[in-house]
Amino acid sequence: MTRSAGDELAEFDPELERTLRALRALKIRERASNLTESSSSDLTSPSPMAESSKTMKELGAPDAGYQYSCIAYPELAGDFELRSGLIHLLPKFQGLSGEDPNRHLHEFHIVCSTMKPQGISEEDIKLRAFPFSLTGVAKDWLYYLPTGHVSSWIEMKKAFLEKFFPASRTAIIRKNICGIQQVVGESLYDYWERFKKLCSSCPQHQISEQLLVQYFYEGLLPMDRSMIDAAAGGALVNKTPEQARELISNMAENSQQFGGRALTTRGVNEVQLVSNEQKEIKSSLLELTSLVKQMALNSVNQGSTNFPTSTQVSNQAMRVCSICSSQEHDSNLCPNLQQDESMRRGRIVLGFYCQNSYSIVGNCS
Template identity: 40%
Template sequence: MALTIRQLSTSVIPPGGIPTCITYPDAVEGATADFELKSGLLHRLPTIYGLSMEDPNQHLMEFQFICTSMTPQGADEQILKLKAFPFSLADKAKQWLYELPSGCSTSWADIMKAFLEKYFPTSCIIMLRKKISGIQQGQDESYAEYYERFKTLITQCPQHGMKNETLLTCFYDGLTNLERDMLDAASGGSFVDKEPAAGMVLIENRALNQQQYGCSKSTHTREKVHEGMKGQVMACGVCSMQEHMSDQCPQLMEGGNFEGVNALGFQQEYQRPRNDPYSNTYNPGWRDHPNFRWRDNENAQQASQALNQRPPGFFPKPQAPLNPTSFNTSNSNSNASSSNDELIKALAKSTQALLAGQNNHERQINTIGTDMAEMKKQMSQVVEFMGKFHE
């Protein structure tokens, strides 16, 4: 009887089940292929998704370590890996496995080769080989950190194909001058005179000793920063330059604008000279001051002029600062220019600085007034005393 179109179009599973890329080999003598994968094993397997940032060599290393550690008693280890490997793949990586030709893998070595050809091609091997051969220790990198980075590159590329003596030469050439000299000293002469096996042990022991007893990277970095900060000058608060202090900024002193400096509160404290009559403290040097010699009327006039003379460092009270609100436009248009807003903020900030300077000057004026009043009182006492003395 002829088959109908419906019957011919129906999917029929071929003999032997669904095709698969993995064909299990016969178990080795003394082992069996008839065993069940335990859930404890499957839950501990690493997972790879087939992304470019993943490390396929590390995945294989972790996978084999777990399978070797958790092989059921009597089970063939190679067959165990072939059965468990699909459970360590996800997303793109699992789709790659399904797309392999049927029966192409008959051993664990076949699966590893196909997997690395897909996710660790020759271009990756060449790139990592260049990194190993051209490795250089950083200026802020300790010897132990440099050694760990060197080991990581070798682990990422076990297919580098470089001999141990070549690896040791690359490691030695990449050291800083100081670390290379220290490694030579630890070798009792020259490191390159060591045998490869002894050289491997030496560089590993040096890294281990530094990790146990050496300083950490953070401590090394803090020392570098501390040394770099020595001798630095505090930056100017006006122009952010380090060549001068804020009270010596050229932008403020251009054209003799000392009042602007004073208004911003950057004026240095005035150092009163010896025999200064404006000081509010007793100074034994007053007796030598020329204004206190009352031999004639000229000295008295000079003393009177000294009272009215403006002291050095005294500046007139600055004019009232502009009101920042005067810059606000009466137009309530919400689409005002952002540059005008920034200008208003800058002017308001400058106004606050001027107000602070004005308050500082008012306190200075009050202090000077008090000093002058006290001085007048003392001078009147001196005049009275000298008058009695001449009588």
């Protein structure tokens, strides 16, 4: 049988032969990998026959391959190890109601920023060190998170704030900032420090600088508000929010350094000195009043014990007291006169003591 012209063989192409061999080898490797995966899955996942052959004790035993950590740590470019010194320096957060989560994160950032190993980012350090900064209720919360729930420091920080600093707490702090007021007797420095502490406890309050200064200014007492307006050149509203905040801060620091300590000490001493002098004057006046009353009673008793003669009786009958219009006694022995005399002497003595006391207080001041 002879071949026709169309049945002639094509020329041998080595390039096509290499491509065909490469495709055949790739198919063989894919088949091998599929067989390997199927065999490994058969080994890891027990077959129904294997499950049925296990005892109840074996079926109730914990899974040794379970991943307990809620953090999926990313792979690091270099070697990294948490030192025990760093772990001891970390702040501790227990998760109690009175603790400040934002302050804990701030202190945690300060400690972790001191370590900068080569090839390791700060976020990777924080992600690995953060579980060691939790204790008590906060650590229980971390362990109860699902497996692989956190894979980066941003996710860890977000989950931590959502748990221990919810939106309801943010709303309460915003309300306290808007309605803050200076207490009677509270200095400008103490009021300013309380305001700054309240604002820093909630960095996500989302209140502008202009409103913060306005809320602080509206809560001032009239005296401090007038002082700030005078220092601002007439009115604080003529300043920018940054200038107004700087002015208030300078005045608060100045009042704390030079305003209150010397004046308070001197005022206490003066009040104590005046109080002691008043007590002495009061006791002396009571003694003097009792002495005058006793003298008046003695003089009346002495006049009644002497029996008068007929001439004295007639003279006494002819005399009438010019003070109270009584015929029983003379004008010199009138009780009203004795009382007026005692009161006059008491006023003289009181004026003498008051004059001396004021001179003493003036010399002490």
